[in-house]
Amino acid sequence: QKEVEQNSGPLSVPEGAIASLNCTYSDRVSQSFFWYRQYSGKSPELIMSIYSNGDKEDGRFTAQLNKASQYVSLLIRDSQPSDSATYLCAVNMDRNDMRFGAGTRLTVKP
Amino acid sequence: NAGVMQNPRHLVRRRGQEARLRCSPVKGHSHVYWYRQLPEEGLKFMVYLQKENIIDESGMPKERFSAEFPKEGPSILRIQQVVRGDSAAYFCASSPPGTLSSGYTFGSGTRLTVV
Secondary structure (H helix, E strand, O other), rough: OOOOOOOOOOEEOOOOOOOOEEEEOOOOOOOEEEEEEOOOOOOEHHHHHHHHEEEEEOOEEEEEEEEEOOEEEEEEEEOOOHEEEEEEEEOOOOHHHHOOOOOOEEEEEE | OOOOOOEOOOOOOOOOOOEEEEEOOOOOEEEEEEEEOOOOOEEEEOOOOOOEEEEEOOOOOOOOOEEEEOOOOOOOEEEOOOOOHHEEEEEEEEOOOOOOOOOOOOOOOOOEEOO
């Protein structure tokens, strides 16, 4: 079983819709969870972090964490074409390092 | 306050040559991580280093690859006798001492092409 799993997509949504990205992880002791956005040919940039069960909102982004189900999600409201990118889920492991999912490619169509 | 600096941005090597990738972490960050990304794939963990120590190298290929983070100077990822399959983007990230609570800061990456 992979440490961090994501649906690779591609996921396509119309402009203005809600994009929902999902991630599951295998290590029950993980405490910190992150979403990164990566544009083609660029480095990943951190957009959200979450540590406690429940929802965390930042502008159009909402991260959701359910530790019992080992599940993290990212919702993007009012999706814009500029949100088109690959979204990487990341989970901290023991000893302070982090593992990434394979990423979900999102396309927002005007 | 400069971010993570990686150089070179692009590196072309012939098969059998050596590749050296450099990473200078954010000032004050003592933890460095190296990841490899093949085209259209996610980030694969390679190695986690602190100053003069390798903490976790479980993602490093057993042969030809090595990494160091000396007391002075940048972290170096070294690939000996490169093969075409080594062509990828190599990203370095850094974090401050203590528990990982705020995520990594990534460098711009080094794109290695083996011809």
